[in-house]
Amino acid sequence: GQQVMQIPQYQHVQEGEDFTTYCNSSTTLSNIQWYKQRPGGHPVFLIQLVKSGEVKKQKRLTFQFGEAKKNSSLHITATQTTDVGTYFCAGNNAGNNRKLIWGLGTSLAVNP
């Protein structure tokens, strides 16, 4: 079936280090969305990418959508303790049903 794999599952970094999470889909996506969920909180929408090869930045966060629209990455430069949480990617199928498929998430812990 359709899957979105996300790696790593967990990442533990020292404050100030960089962090990257990767998202790979078994099917072509019409878009990729990224959400952040703080511990005990609910998912919060961060960004949506729709174009092949698209790169967007939000302060220290850089989001990329692959040329084939099957993979994506989120890179955080110089992590801070406020970056702690689980980052989920989710993509809508490029087909007719446009079903949203969620990755399993990457949990980020930051040591101060």
Add this chain to the structure above:
Amino acid sequence: SAVISQKPSRDICQRGTSLTIQCQVDSQVTMMFWYRQQPGQSLTLIATANQGSEATYESGFVIDKFPISRPNLTFSTLTVSNMSPEDSSIYLCSVGHREEKLFFGSGTQLSVL
């Protein structure tokens, strides 16, 4: 953006009982969704709440177990019926244009004893 009020925020229930979760949005929205999130897991869509018609359920979820109401464009309820411990989870309502750029309520943490 949308402001979503979801309640209750948490509840502890006895098996065999039912719990109704409410979701109120501060503006009219086309699509409302109900998700379930097991501890430490990803999100699983239960159903799409349709205004004025029956909800659209995903595979593995049925109306008898998870009846949903959506009487207008700003309000929906999800009932978890005849609960068992396996229903212990976080339930989230969300809104968005189709299934994109979703805004989530704060969630209902349900524990079934």
